Amino acid sequence: MRVQMLRLMANPKYGTVQAGEAVDLPADEARRRIAAGDCKPLDSEPRRRAAPPAAPDDGGAGGEPVAVEKMTVDQLKAYAAEQDIDLGDATKKDDIRALVVAELERRRDADDD
The missing domain is CATH 3.40.5 (Ribosomal Protein L9; domain 1)
Known part of the structure; x- marks a missing residue:
């Protein structure tokens, strides 16, 4: 595409x-x-x-991307591994999602500089 x-x-x-x-x-x-x-x-x-x-399946229906906010724990963990995001000791969905979102925002801010 x-x-x-x-x-x-x-x-x-x-x-x-x-x-x-x-x-x-x-x-x-x-x-x-x-x-x-x-x-x-x-x-x-x-x-x-x-x-x-x-390309690895991101878990979306019909191959469509899934928003981070709607990902399951397994999808979040797979996405974090794919993006080289360190999850530390996080095991709860909200904690994992918060780490992923924070890292994506940090990377976008770094790209804007």
């Missing part, structure tokens, strides 16, 4: 893309980044690629 980045993306798999640049991403990755506010879609139909990389 073709998207326009709203903030810098530095990713070993997809490279470095500056804010404002357009890039083709696998549909699952694009939907996840759109939901996070990292980019906006430029087309509605994903472009066909030969052998796209397999």
Whole structure:
């Protein structure tokens, strides 16, 4: 899916893309980044690629991204592991969600600087 980045993306798999640049991403990755506010879609139909990389299932119905606020404990833990977010000793859903949200906000603030 073709998207326009709203903030810098530095990713070993997809490279470095500056804010404002357009890039083709696998549909699952694009939907996840759109939901996070990292980019906006430029087309509605994903472009066909030969052998796209397999993306882990985020647990959403029909492959749609799930908002952090609506994730189950298992989804939150998987998302935190995927995003390299340290959960420390948190075991309760509200505590895990608070740590994930705080880290995502910290990263967005760091990107804005």
